[in-house]
Amino acid sequence: MERKMTFTQIMWVFSLVVLLITIAYPLFMLIYKSLFGEKGFGYAYKVIVSDPNTWVYALNTIKLAVIVTFFAILIGVPLAFFVVRTDLPGRKIVRFLAVLPFILPPYVSAIAWIQLGAPYVGYINRIWRALGNSGNLVNIYSFTGLVLVMTLKFYVYVFLTVAAALEQMDPSLEEAARMSGAHPFKVARDVTIPLVMPSIASGALLAFVATCANFGIPALIGDRAHYYVLTTRIYSTLSIPDLDKATAYSILLVIITGVALLIQKKSFGEKRYTTLTGKTVRPSVIALGKHKGLIALFVFIFLALTSVIPLFSLFFSAFLKNLYSPLTSLSSFTLNNFKFVLVQDETTTTALRTSIFSALLASTVVTLFGALLAYMIVKTNVKGRLFMDWLSSVPYALPGTVVGVAIILAFIKTPIFNTLWIIPFAYFVRYLSYGVRTTVGSLLQIDKTLEEASLMCGANWLTTMRNIVLPLIKPGLIAAWILVFMPTLSELTVSIIIYPPNHPTIGVATYNLMEEGQYTAAYALSAVVAVVVILAQLVVSRITGKMGARGL
């Protein structure tokens, strides 16, 4: 027993030191630097507050997020309802197609939509002119385009949270309403929707925060529409370079997402809805009756337009020699774009190596350290374990751009900065909470008596860990590993802030190809990313048994 205490204490000190250095210190630096910059106390704030553009960026961010959230609810709630609670045909496919755009990195989705909706060269406009019209039918580089791409990406948050709530809902309340003669849709409106309100709210909050925090979509689509938001502004301010101003913008972005979180907590956090009983209940399925065919057709057309066609056009374009070459001639198609990004181009091949290495290292360290933290949080009662729990989750609640800025401030003078190692390090900071949360879940399921029994039988603590605990949480560890590996492999938002010049990541390389106008190469690289991510997602869903359990 005494040995265990010592070991726990060592690990306690170790974890606390790691968390303070990797998370608390960069956050402190961010706040400190925004207040005390090179030009004295409060200067950065004075500058941004007196710059009318600041309020434009802040309001643009909020306006975009509110509108996207509104449409996300409008699409996500009914779709979840149809999938979970009705006899809609092909529900499994619907679920897969709805989650598909979500599992792709946001910049890949943006690139796919640019293919379709770019003025003049987008396929929609090419078809439009081929039909004898002139000019452009659609322009993806517009506020509407921005809302469209972001909504179709982030509605999945609402869809997944509401679907989960509907699945676990105790059907007896609805049955009671139906027994008293209410029409199925009246039941939905008066009973079901109010019961899933908290889930809608948390899905909406996630969509709101994701929209505020996203960089790839506004950078690729919004910039051309003169629609600038805080994340794109932080990035370009860093290019001036003006670190003080960038930190002040970062704090502003944190305040916006923080306020949204507070509003959601105040409105729904305290209420308790005892609908999630934990019993395995099969919610009653509503027959769609004569509308069934029509609704199914509508849902499938929607998903084809939003999920299948953009991806298809991305792959199609990846084989084009030039975007201006005629689509009717076979000589317009080539495999060279793939050869270029996978073999020839030094930048993209370096990026592939950098990203694979960084994702492997980050996901392994996050899984190991996350498991250690989770063990202390769940199985011990050491002091400050809740503080550690909270601290490890802060970077995930912050926009990636802000985490990137904080890491620059804290580590710019250390030898690790401007080397390859800063990338997995930053991913560790950003994604640590994945490792902690996933393992906490697994550990909670292990009854204390199992460990106690082992210890009573004379096994020491390490043996108990190896023989009892580790095998039981193994699926959780594997899930944590893949859940970190996938998003880090194609990460853009943090990478673009911190990447060393010789080590771009896949996300950065794709973004740069787009910005340099090497479009067909960018499409090929995006197509490669899409294939890898979809394959990885299939593996995850095998292990976790759930589609789309993925963050940003």
Added chain:
Amino acid sequence: MKKLFVALLIFVLAFSVVGSGCVEKKETSTTTATSTPSETTSSPASTQTATAKEISGTIHFYTSIPKDIAVKIAEEFQKKYPNVKVEVYRSGASKVMAKLDAEIEAGKIIADVVWLADPGNTIYLKKKGVLMKYTPKDADKVPAFAKDPEGYWIAGRFIAPVIAYNTEIVKNPPKKWSDLTDPNYRASLPSPWNTAEGWVAIPNPLYSGAATAWVYGLSEKYGWDYFKKAKEMGIVVLKSNGAVKSAVIEGQDPIGVTLDYMVRQAIADGAPINYVYPEDGTVLIPSPIAILKTTENPDAAKAFVDFLLSKEVQELLVQYGLIPARTDVAPPQGTPGISEIPQIQIDWEKLSAQLEDVRNKFSEIMLG
């Protein structure tokens, strides 16, 4: 307990191996910032005393000129100087600078010769005190405005922002910068470009040195009002000159401001694009070559810079559509000589001092 630490150690070691596999080849050079000869000036004659065979060693050549040209030049040089190895590091100017900056910070400069796009970065290096004074053999063939008066850098080529246009859409190409802010000119374009946002694209000075020079030149000539009007007229800002070129070729933005040689390459590839040197003058940007004073191989570095300015290399540049720095080498076919291109002269040292202000001002006006 011990076992755990051993396991941890093995884990860390394993990853450092994987990691170093990914890191670029370790430099074998033992260059240090302190062990350099304090050589400052040397006459062209001194390099000629050593014959091609006697000069040996490795030189690291950092550049942002197109990769195929950089590699070709290195090969040709090695043929002449069989005992010298030229290591080329080629990337965008800002990335080359970031690498160099990191080397300077670390006190271990690996680069021997740099050749970047515009004087901005080179002047920054000069102010940092890391450049060597050197007057190459044929320096007198390069016009005076294209070299540092103190002898720290000299242009190896010229690049110039031009007005490019899509030949399928634009039948009445603009002739001067002021056409881009003229509603009457825009009205002459076919629909939807006669009203659309994004009928003209320009590169972002926050990311491109050439674009910064262009913005500075125009703001000196026409005042910042030019950009206020540009914003009102719906001109879009893309990140790079390459992006503008592609956008024009595709017709997303039928007109754009980009670099002349990029357009010439695209024309050679058969893309529907053409360009004009605007009548009201462009900023002819000298692309400076400089030697780092920390070089361990000053003889080879000097021989290499002489070679870059030789007729042979200058004529090679012309084949790739670049304007040569030497006045005695003919420009690419169909392009005017540098004396015939209307110019807006700017003071590079002054621009270098005001860089942040120019970018902030542009950002305030165009990116709001």
